Amino acid sequence: MSSIDSEGMLISYRVELRRFQTIEHGDLLGVRALVIHQTDAPTARHTFNGYLSKGNGAHFLIEKDGAIYQTASVKKRCYHVGRYLRSKCLALDKATCDSRQVQSIQALTWTLQIRALDRYERTKDYPERYPMNADSLGIELVGKHLDAARYEEVTAMQKQSLRWLVSELHGHFRLTPKDVYTHPQISYKHPGEASTAEWQ
Numbered sequence: 001m002s003s004i005d006s007e008g009m010l011i012s013y014r015v016e017l018r019r020f021q022t023i024e025h026g027d028l029l030g031v032r033a034l035v036i037h038q039t040d041a042p043t044a045r046h047t048f049n050g051y052l053s054k055g056n057g058a059h060f061l062i063e064k065d066g067a068i069y070q071t072a073s074v075k076k077r078c079y080h081v082g083r084y085l086r087s088k089c090l091a092l093d094k095a096t097c098d099s100r101q102v103q104s105i106q107a108l109t110w111t112l113q114i115r116a117l118d119r120y121e122r123t124k125d126y127p128e129r130y131p132m133n134a135d136s137l138g139i140e141l142v143g144k145h146l147d148a149a150r151y152e153e154v155t156a157m158q159k160q161s162l163r164w165l166v167s168e169l170h171g172h173f174r175l176t177p178k179d180v181y182t183h184p185q186i187s188y189k190h191p192g193e194a195s196t197a198e199w200q
């Protein structure tokens, strides 16, 4: 069991607090979803070093041995989703898209299409669109990118810690299993990122 303090930090013997205000960018509107990532770094230390100077980051980091770190307040926004959202209606059920809008967007070149789809998606409310930085928490799993299709396999201990963390966050923010995404599902990322993560 865990609780959340007034600073937005998860209080539990399972979580080590290692907050980096360098990766916090204003307040979250609320927590509607969780996004699972992999760091493309060999250890947690590499990511911490990056967080000292870099603006991008996520709220939690799970080391290969299962150690859970909270790296940003759950009340603050982190840049973990990326610039352009994918279209949820196109990915799940094209019939639920506004067909006129989508037809005109799909007539564009690929680069323009990505931007136009992102703008179209941001006119919707969650859960009609994928989560964005303003309404989601990011969870990073330590793991290197291997080749065009794969990341390192998520370890058994990481899976166990992720399951615990996701279930605690479900309780605190009234989320359901449908509100958990991997990064490549929602934006244009390396397809292997977090593909071996399990949280149920």
Ligand SMILES: [Zn+2]
Binding pocket: 036, 037, 038, 080, 183, 189, 193
């Ligand atoms: Zn990611």
